[in-house]
Amino acid sequence: MKDLTILPKIRDSISYLYIEQGIIEQDDKSISVFDETGKTQIPISSLTLLMLGPGTKITHAAIKTTVENGCLIAWTGEESVRFYASGSGETRSSSALYLQAKLAINNESRIEIARKMYQKRFSDPLPKQLTLEQIRGKEGVRVRGIYHKEMEKYGLKWKGRDYDRKDWNKADEYNRAIAAGNACLYGICHSAIVALGLSPALGFIHCGKQLSFVYDIGDLYKAELTIPIGIEIAVNKPKDLERTVRLRLRDEFKKQRILSRIVEDIQELLGLNEINSKNFDTDPAAPGFLIGENSVTAGGKNHGDHHS
Numbered sequence: 013m014k015d016l017t018i019l020p021k022i023r024d025s026i027s028y029l030y031i032e033q034g035i036i037e038q039d040d041k042s043i044s045v046f047d048e049t050g051k052t053q054i055p056i057s058s059l060t061l062l063m064l065g066p067g068t069k070i071t072h073a074a075i076k077t078t079v080e081n082g083c084l085i086a087w088t089g090e091e092s093v094r095f096y097a098s099g100s101g102e103t104r105s106s107s108a109l110y111l112q113a114k115l116a117i118n119n120e121s122r123i124e125i126a127r128k129m130y131q132k133r134f135s136d137p138l139p140k141q142l143t144l145e146q147i148r149g150k151e152g153v154r155v156r157g158i159y160h161k162e163m164e165k166y167g168l169k170w171k172g173r174d175y176d177r178k179d180w181n182k183a184d185e186y187n188r189a190i191a192a193g194n195a196c197l198y199g200i201c202h203s204a205i206v207a208l209g210l211s212p213a214l215g216f217i218h219c220g221k222q223l224s225f226v227y228d229i230g231d232l233y234k235a236e237l238t239i240p241i242g243i244e245i246a247v248n249k250p251k252d253l254e255r256t257v258r259l260r261l262r263d264e265f266k267k268q269r270i271l272s273r274i275v276e277d278i279q280e281l282l283g284l285n286e287i288n289s290k291n292f293d294t295d296p297a298a299p300g301f302l303i304g305e306n307s308v309t310a311g312g313k314n315h316g317d318h319h320s
Contacts, residue, residue: 028199028265029054030088030258032065038073056081060271061203063088084203088195108209108284112225115282116214123147125216128281132232148217158235162243185253189246192254193238194230196261201229204274208284232277237264 034047036054044053054062056078062085064070070085078085115121123144130138130147134154138147156170163170163186174187183191205212205225215224217231241260250256265271279285 028061028063028196028203028262029059030063030065030196031068033067034069036064036068036070036074038071038077041077043074043077056083059083060207061086061199063199065089082207084206086199086202088199106209108282109211109214111284112210112214112282116216122216125281129217129228129232132277133235144217151217155235158239162240166243166247168247185246185249186243189242189253189257190238192257193242193261194234196258197233197238198223198226198230200265200270201274202226204271204278205229208275208278210278210282229274229278233270233273237261237268237270 031045034045036043036045039051039053042053042056044051056062059081060083062078062083064085064087066089075085115125126144126147127138127142130151134151138150142150159170159173170186171184173190174183181188202212202223210225212226213222213224215221215228218224218227221227238261241264242257245256245260246253
């Protein structure tokens, strides 16, 4: 088991693989998917996220191999536009999670991180006295402007984000393309967050959902990735819209080394580089420390035998 301090090697991994209508089994020291076309081996040791769509079956041995290689598994809906469940990440340390929780529940630090997220996307300065609600308001105005600007490139008018996941095909091609792209982006952000030992639920701008922090981080990259690419593809009206978006984003994620950027941005936003993980990822079964007695936050010996 890798230690938290070396987990950022995730930045060098392949972003994701989406599979549907196939059977996934262990194959030697890796895994393979079997479908009507035959057998395809999956480079699990360098894969970050395995997305399982409808019609997939996976064996216990394949799950074990996937987890041991530090790859997050997510069970998704058709074309990956719904998220149902996910597996666990690589680290067993809670140091990063403690820091995230501390920053998220403090109003001042929460606003400060929201400001950092805004500044990563937009160049205009934010007055220090702005509340979180005011920052969100300014962000909303800027994002709506991005939608309009991208549509104007093709002589079109943006009509707003409007789609119903329960009636997917009723939405126009632009909303479907952007939503499908965002689902892929969220999956990559989710895998990076979990691998770093953080909670997808503890957001700083979004809140109340199990993926709040995923939405926070995903928003950092929409203006340059999912919005322009989704609109560009929708304008050309491909036969398989969602699949075209997904494949194009896969290539763009690799080209822009998006995993590296996500990891670096999260580390910078939360100050993760200062964390000492105490190196107890070497024993995944160890329960950790006791609160109040040289605990995770203070450092000290492991009391695993006490809980045996």
